[in-house]
Amino acid sequence: MKPGRLLVWGGLAALAWLARGLVLPVFLAAALAYLLSPAVAWADALAIRRSVAVSALFAVIIAVLAVAGFLLGPGLLAEAAALVDRLPALARQIDVGLDAAVRELAESAPALRRLLPEGGDWVQRFVLNRGPGEPGDLFEHVGHLFLLAILVPFFAFFLLRDMHRLIAVVMDRLPPQHVETSVAVWRELNGVIGRYIRGLVLDGLVVGALAALGLWAARVPYPLLLGAFAGLANVVPFVGPLLSAAAAGLVVVLTPGQGLAGVGRVVLLFLVIKVLDDTIIQPFTIGRSVHLHPALLLGSVVVGSHALGVLGMIIAVPVATVLQETARLLLEHRRVLARRDLRLRSERPVV
């Protein structure tokens, strides 16, 4: 490789390393852009300039968010404030229960004593000592969230406005013999990712609404907060529904007067939601976008979790689907070319 080219590649690698903090905002912005792209495609068909269409779309979203915040915000804030107020008492309650369980286990099985955690007040130490004890940490987290809230819509705006120009530039630089396959791969992937993200968000909204309604009907405290958590956690395959059921179950356990019957109601509710999600909601929302074998689906989630944690679990399914589709198209391309070469060889006159 020439020294000049090596220098350029080295510079690009260094730039990518410096900009690694932008990976998450760009990823979230791409997801938001995919979510909104049907509205932009609709405006394209009406021959409306992209910048006008995207600006109008963002204005509508801001208005919708303002109305939603006005309607749901006070309820959510009140629930969150109540939960924060109750947090010390809840943490103490959980610690008392955990202490008793650990002591009981140690007495019944002395061999396990060495494996059991020592000390106590685990939850109180974990939950309560964080905020006031580490103000810098708290400000850093709030700062990150604020930055995300600004960067994600900012990048999504420009992705929606300029992506077609970027594609046009790439198309003009592609060698002609690769155009058809590249267009095929790009369109398939674009379709799969777009349908998956839009389906996932719609699925999360429906599951969240069902959970909130069900918890409210079962008189579980904080139904809005737990419903919102269920909707958000739903994007994590397999683990998400378990986490949201566990959170609701924990709230029930710590609420006086709910008892085991309350836990049973919550478990039944989340079981029904999961069955409804798998049999009715997902086929309508995510539907045809994912054609993965269940074993491959589970395997991809495990690999994603090991590689990138929760983010890896969320992106595992679309990434596996994209890899599968790309492999299918490229193999099909190779097979057709091999058939053509075979035919040409058989047609060649024997000298």
Added chain:
Amino acid sequence: MFERLLPRWLAWAADPEQLRRAPFLARAPLFAGLPRRLLARLATRFFEKVYHPGEVVFEEGDPGRALFVVVEGAVEITRATAQGAYVLNTLGPGDAFGELALIDDFPRSATARVATPGRLLILYKSDFDALMEGNSRIALVVLRNLSRLLAIYARRRPVVATEPGPERAGPL
């Protein structure tokens, strides 16, 4: 004041690219008869690419996955024989080729080569399928136009089924 500004603003808010593409597609025989609204939807699905003279768009035997419409320049459709390649047809602005890729999965039956500097619109099969599924009017009009093109070709070059036929010059 408002009456004067509104038309100017509407003209500015319109996308010149889309305004150019839809009427252009209306002139292509394959999309003739499609209403403006559907042509506008169809136009959003096309990619555009600049080609240089001598560049091969696709080769005979390649997997067919897209339809091409000539916007500018000329495209030669050639077929290889034992005696060498010969030109079946030369296409100009408004002409479409590779349309059979929208219907079946057979390999390309001829080679398309750009003869003069040009620009092509490219429509991927799955995009077309999605449009057809969403709107049967598009499917009906395009398939009727395609049948007409095939009928014209069949009348021009009748094929004797019992003998190996001559070279084809119809849709690719």
